[in-house]
Amino acid sequence: MIFQDLLQEMQAKEQKVSIPQGFQDYVNANNLKANTAASISIDSLKKLPKILRDQNTMVLRLGSRPASNQTYFSLVKSNNVNDFFFNDQALFGQLQPELFLPNVSIRSLFAFQLLPKVTETSVVNLAIASSLMAEALNLEDDKTIVVPATGQSTFTFNFKPLANEEVVLEHINGQVEIDAVFVAKRGGKEHLFVIEAKHGDKFDSLAKHKLLYPSLSLLQKLPSSMPIVPVYLRSIKTEKGIDFYIAECPCIVNQQDELYSLDTLSPCKVQALHLANY
Numbered sequence: 001m002i003f004q005d006l007l008q009e010m011q012a013k014e015q016k017v018s019i020p021q022g023f024q025d026y027v028n029a030n031n032l033k034a035n036t037a038a039s040i041s042i043d044s045l046k047k048l049p050k051i052l053r054d055q056n057t058m059v060l061r062l063g064s065r066p067a068s069n070q071t072y073f074s075l076v077k078s079n080n081v082n083d084f085f086f087n088d089q090a091l092f093g094q095l096q097p098e099l100f101l102p103n104v105s106i107r108s109l110f111a112f113q114l115l116p117k118v119t120e121t122s123v124v125n126l127a128i129a130s131s132l133m134a135e136a137l138n139l140e141d142d143k144t145i146v147v148p149a150t151g152q153s154t155f156t157f158n159f160k161p162l163a164n165e166e167v168v169l170e171h172i173n174g175q176v177e178i179d180a181v182f183v184a185k186r187g188g189k190e191h192l193f194v195i196e197a198k199h200g201d202k203f204d205s206l207a208k209h210k211l212l213y214p215s216l217s218l219l220q221k222l223p224s225s226m227p228i229v230p231v232y233l234r235s236i237k238t239e240k241g242i243d244f245y246i247a248e249c250p251c252i253v254n255q256q257d258e259l260y261s262l263d264t265l266s267p268c269k270v271q272a273l274h275l276a277n278y
Helices: 004-013 023-029 036-040 050-054 088-092 106-113 120-129 132-137 209-219
Strands: 057-061 072-077 085-087 149-159 169-186 189-200 205-207 228-237 241-248 269-276
Touching (some): 004 050, 088 241, 132 169, 132 241, 205 209
């Protein structure tokens, strides 16, 4: 059990958040063997080690440190481990997807019908090209098809793992993947929409930091006049098409000394739309 010693130390010191440390240093000091990515890169509840689930504790990857080639991490303990995850069943289980009819040309969507298997990237592109995303996010009508940007890089930012604790964690030069990001106007104002997408054939869960990290990575590059809207997109393949479940979180704004917390990142709006014949 990789984290048993650290959990016991946190309990003895009555800590909610462990002091960030290098994963390999921790493993070597405790005579353990473990894969870094599998141990501290957790993107869903089912991948969280049982010992952490039982202790309502999340492990967070925190990038690197100067003169160190290892990845740092911290454990964060809450009253409920679900504070760190978007639970699909809880968010979307009561929704019945409504049929969405694209108001764009058949030509613009033809290529998507040729794909034998859709990926998370193609699902996001389909949602945007069909105007389904614009409908879900209440975007202003724009004849130009938005082309989302995607990619990965290293970013540095600060955040609070728990809103009710004073502890601030530093994510330093850590790799962050961005599924999709695009700019669109809503309510007469430009917004940056950050999408974290998951595709499959059934509900699952998503670690909240998978959406918060990309949002905070881009936030520092924006003026305070442009809010970021974090969006979790879960798509489910069915016999008749694709069900799109969209969870929109409150805006994140670049304000001086404003720190956002992981556990309070929660959707303010959820809905489900069905795109037939894909």
